[in-house]
Amino acid sequence: MSNKRDIVFMALVIVLLAAGGILTVAGGDREYSENENRYLTQFARPTLSQILSGDTQENITVAMNDQFIGRDFWTKSSTCVEKALGYRDIGGVYFGKDRYYFAKVMNQDISQTKYFQNLRFVRHIANTQKKAKVTALLAPSPGMVLQDKLPAYAPLYDGDRMFQEAEEVLPQDTLLDIRELLARAAERNQVYFRTDHHWTLRGAYTAYQAYCQRMGREAWEYEDFGIKAVSDSFYGTLYSKALDGQAAPDELDTIEGLPQVEVTCDGEKRKSIYDRSKLTQKDKYAYFFGGNYGCVTIKNLQHHQGRLLVIKDSYANTMVPFLMKDYEEIQMLDLRYFRGSVKKLLKEYDPEEILVLYEMSNFAQDEALHKLML
DSSP states (O other): OHHHHHHHHHHHHHHHHHHHHHHHHHTOOOOEETTTTEEOOOOOOOOHHHHHHTHHHHHHHHHHHHHOTTHHHHHHHHHHHHHHTTOOEETTEEEOGGGOEEEOOOGGGSOHHHHHHHHHHHHHHHHHOSSSEEEEEEEOOHHHHOGGGSOTTOOOOOHHHHHHHHHHHSOTTOBOOOHHHHHHHHTTSOOBOSSSSSBOHHHHHHHHHHHHHHTTOOOOOGGGGOEEEEEEEEOOHHHHHHOOTTOOOEEEEEEOOOOOEEEEETTEEESOSBOGGGGGSSOGGGGBTTSOOSEEEEEETTOOSOEEEEEEOTTHHHHHHHHGGGOSEEEEEOTTTOOSOHHHHHHHHOOSEEEEEEEHHHHHHOSOGGGGGO
């Protein structure tokens, strides 16, 4: 009797898996996952050479995983079961206290060679710019600041050592270290999102204050910017990796007290630095500037001095709005998408200040910083 039950159970499992595979293939390809904020692998039409090389088998494996019917449901169910079993590390995400999530980035995930190479690229810019003041603001990862929110004994990459190495490689007074400032600010306010890897406007404002102090300029008060909530249902990139049903949404704020500006994103003129259509989508952080572009130019129609060049990742998208009152023009370069010559742009734009602004682990792994030499 027991053998019969085992056979029936195995047959049922096989039927369910087969049905899932058939429905996945028959259901058509999903191009984009809004929950995960990424494009999904499609089933490719096989060729003989791809079959012989193994590429077809690899494509089928990855595409089946991406396209599997009810993928989001199964991911949520798996997370629920693993959390019930006591796991606090799921899908590359740590589940911390007070429903904070943290990206699991380990020492082995970061190439020391790449990190030192990127530091040398910044050093090159700092040493070759005779007119412009160059500042490197490497924003600490949330886990470095909110250590009390991490699960017990949760290992992360050694950010403290990396900051020390940056101090040694970069020219004197180039690195702007805001770890302590953010830690103090976190005692009073929420400086990082709970479900996303970015900092909040409060966190970005803390960085803005530090940068103003470095430049010898008085910072505007936070209240001067007219901060207002535009969404109370922001689920970020870390939520998307685990799809935890118990996640608490974040509030997304905006700055209403901005100067009158002209904005150009990769040659296209925009009416605002904000894209309100993103508030109805999963990736609400793209509300700022509509996402990332190779080159964004912001011309302040109410201020007539000062040119700032920001070489950045997406962390800058919430800090730059605080800076807009203080400059005639700001240009933002995201080297991942910028196709021009940085040397040529520097010569033509002739900025008085250059701010290199990246989140630390992202800076260490960035593949595009070599463009600073081109």
